[in-house]
Amino acid sequence: MHRDDAHPEGEAGHVTDRDRRAQLVDAAVDHVAAHGIVDLSLRRLGAAIGVSHRMLIHYFGSKEQLLVEIVRASERRQRGLLSRLHAEPGLSPAGVARRLWQQLTDPRLAGQERLFFEICGHALRGRPEAVPILEGLVADWLEPLAAAEVAAGADPATAYSRARLGLATVRGLLLDLLATGDRAGVDAAMEEFLRLYYGPE
């Protein structure tokens, strides 16, 4: 009831709603990445992160709102991966792709990747808390990837198609990896893709 984010003196040591909310949602994303979002209950989540379900309702208003925040935060984490990619200039497109693949397949991110596919499933079903990610699911990644293609001399007309293809392939192989755990096999397929995509070294 008091989710007024308009707190001008928020940084004056006032550890208030916003900080607590952010902290809670962060813990919630961790928990959800580890245990799934499908059968999440406020009580179990609360018990796991050390608050009562009463407080979750208090801070987020409803489970629905909390889910929205969780999805947003998870999306923000994904985007963090993307921006870290930008932080390394002068990388060839192949280098960018390899780096993306490396980062995405880091076993420590497995939970988050699983959560990604889980949320996709919900969004595809029209669940209101997950639907917003559909907007940026492809578009947000297409921009930088296509830009990299163009910068590397790709035909502008096909840059978007190539970017889209690369993104889809990475995600498809990621799903394969999560499902089979066959790291070597999936890596080999990725190498095959890079060979086709950028030509043999």
Add this chain to the structure above:
Amino acid sequence: MHRDDAHPEGEAGHVTDRDRRAQLVDAAVDHVAAHGIVDLSLRRLGAAIGVSHRMLIHYFGSKEQLLVEIVRASERRQRGLLSRLHAEPGLSPAGVARRLWQQLTDPRLAGQERLFFEICGHALRGRPEAVPILEGLVADWLEPLAAAEVAAGADPATAYSRARLGLATVRGLLLDLLATGDRAGVDAAMEEFLRLYYGPE
């Protein structure tokens, strides 16, 4: 209530029971493909397909068992797609890929494809009813695809990697299509892939 298609004078009563199960599970898959499997409840499912939740328990023992049957039936439908692919011999690998893509992106299958990703999400989370599909998720498709690669003269050493890559790309683009609905954009990316994969015509 109404044992419409089952003829009592045929065989013994057991057949009726099996038929009824198959009929129920078929209707259940339809419903689940249309409305999602996440928040499925026996009561709602029963109301949708015209039986009481009591009967679902009676025929399947538990919700868990019913889910197992639903997942199996859904898997069987997917496999039907695969076998229809086999039914057309003499197709070039590019032709097979195109055909696969055509079939998968048929709008009438959208619900089933969504269900596929939904079940994947559950399986990735270790849900017991969905986990079994992880076995065949990649392997079952790899065999015929790799065989087609070899038959078309591909290097046997890379045939599996190429098959794996093709499968992943198709699935990634399918996810893209379901998420964005941008048929033209996704088709263009697919064409780009085919060009890379099989070379320009």
Add this chain to the structure above:
DNA sequence: TGGGTCATGTACCAATTGGTACACTCGCGA
């Protein structure tokens, strides 16, 4: 005709869910 099996519906149960009401504590300004 009568007994018995089986399919089905009704009513119910305990557990869990999201959400609310109220009481309590604690820090801060007057």
Add this chain to the structure above:
DNA sequence: TCGCGAGTGTACCAATTGGTACATGACCCA
């Protein structure tokens, strides 16, 4: 010192869940 408002826990609520007990009714075999 008081009081007041924010943060928190406890107890509770109605709704929904999967699952069960029992009655009913249709059908088959003798």
